[in-house]
Every structure is written in structure tokens, then in C-alpha cells.
Amino acid sequence: MHTLDPRALTGRDNYKLMSGSVVPRPIAFVTTLSQDGSVINAAPFSFFNVVSSDPPILSISIARKNGVMKDTARNVLSRKELVVHICDESIALDMNETAAMLEPHESELERTNLTTVPSTVVSVPAIQEALIRMECKLYQHIPISNDEGEPVSDLLLVRIVQYHFSENVYDPTTKYILMDQLKPISRLAGNDYAKLGERFTVVRPEYQLSRLNDLLKDGSG
Numbered sequence: 001m002h003t004l005d006p007r008a009l010t011g012r013d014n015y016k017l018m019s020g021s022v023v024p025r026p027i028a029f030v031t032t033l034s035q036d037g038s039v040i041n042a043a044p045f046s047f048f049n050v051v052s053s054d055p056p057i058l059s060i061s062i063a064r065k066n067g068v069m070k071d072t073a074r075n076v077l078s079r080k081e082l083v084v085h086i087c088d089e090s091i092a093l094d095m096n097e098t099a100a101m102l103e104p105h106e107s108e109l110e111r112t113n114l115t116t117v118p119s120t121v122v123s124v125p126a127i128q129e130a131l132i133r134m135e136c137k138l139y140q141h142i143p144i145s146n147d148e149g150e151p152v153s154d155l156l157l158v159r160i161v162q163y164h165f166s167e168n169v170y171d172p173t174t175k176y177i178l179m180d181q182l183k184p185i186s187r188l189a190g191n192d193y194a195k196l197g198e199r200f201t202v203v204r205p206e207y208q209l210s211r212l213n214d215l216l217k218d219g220s221g
Contacts, residue, residue, distance in 0.1 A: 016189065027187050048060050057158065076158070
């Protein structure tokens with residue numbers, strides 16, 4: 001067992017260890033609008049997850065470059081709006097193209113074959129080809145600083161204000177997402193990604209106890 005002190009490591013080394021250990025990670029494919037509304041910014045982020053279901057809140061952490069905010073963070077703080085798309089196999093290559101470092105006046109979408117569609121609640125356009133998209137508004141911004149007090153990343157908590165699901169991936173009867181139809185991809189380390197892969201089911205103990213209680217109540221146990 002190798003034991004390492006993160007305080008003795010560089011930020012880059014910590015990133016390599018964390019991104020290689022916390023896997024797989026979902027990918028937020030985010031669109032935002034520039035402050036003047038003239039440029040649609042698109043970028044993927046894998047420091048991304050669910051925070052709360054009531055209210056429905058997502059978290060996205062965006063690293064700064066030499067202390068400077070990335071376009072996505074700056075746009076969200078300016079306009080308080082964004083659209084989060086779930087990455088699937090069909091848009092993986094186009095999504096990767098938007099990771100290019102461009103000037104603020106340039107749109108990453110011009111490097112792709114993706115098209116946009118108007119949102120219904122927020123002013124930020126969405127990516128039409130994405131099977132799941134979530135219109136969001138900024139809930140809270142938490143700047144993260146290093147030990148020297150320098151801001152190094154921006155943690156955005158964003159509230160979902162509208163869902164859009166392709167008919168192929170959403171069952172309105174059960175309200176479940178159809179994973180085999182969605183075919184989501186996840187981020188690993190370096191240049192590696194992963195598909196959904198093999199799944200298995202493990203029933204939670206509290207569910208088993210609840211089921212037993214139900215059986216005892218209706219006399220079928």
C-alpha cells in the first residue's frame with residue numbers, strides 16, 4: 001500500500017490521482033451565453049454530479065487557468081443561466097472538440113457538427129442532438145482557493161428549471177430513464193472515456209425490510 005500526503009504533492013499530481021481514482025465520472029456538457037449574448041459557449045466538465053433532488057440541484061466544478069475564470073464560469077456568473085446536457089455515445093466526438101481552448105469571442109460549437117435549439121425557460125440555446133438536456137439557473141457560486149489564498153476553481157450549484165428528454169430515453173409511465181437507449185459515456189483519466197458496460201443489481205437492506213413489512217401487513221408473508 002502506497003501512502004501519500006497530498007500536501008507534499010503538486011496540484012497536477014493530486015489531479016492525476018483524483019481523476020484516476022474517482023471513476024467513472026459523468027460529464028456535464030454545458031452551454032452558456034456570453035455577457036452580450038453574441039457567443040454560445042460549449043464545454044464539457046467531469047467534476048460534475050447531483051447535489052439535491054428537492055430542490056433539483058447539480059454541481060459543476062470548473063478549474064481556473066492561472067487564476068482566470070473559464071468562459072463557462074464567467075458566463076454563468078454574468079447571466080445566471082446555463083444548459084447542462086448528458087453526454088452519450090452519439091455526441092462524444094463532437095463534445096471532445098469543444099474542449100479546445102478558444103478565445104472568448106469564438107464559439108466551440110463551430111468546431112462540431114452539432115446544432116442548437118432554443119430553450120423554453122432560460123435564454124441559453126441548447127444542443128439539439130443531446131438526448132437529455134436540463135435548463136438551469138445559478139443557485140450558488142462557491143470559489144475554491146488554494147493554501148496560498150489564490151482562487152483556483154469555481155464550484156457552481158445550479159438549479160434545474162426545465163427537463164428535456166428524448167422520447168427514446170424516457171418512459172413516462174415509470175418516469176425512469178432508459179439506460180440502454182441513452183448510452184451515456186463517462187470520463188476516466190487522461191484521454192480515456194468509458195461506455196455504460198455491464199450492470200448488476202443489489203437490493204438495499206432497507207428495501208428488503210420495507211418489503212417484509214408490507215407482506216406482513218397484507219397477510220401474504
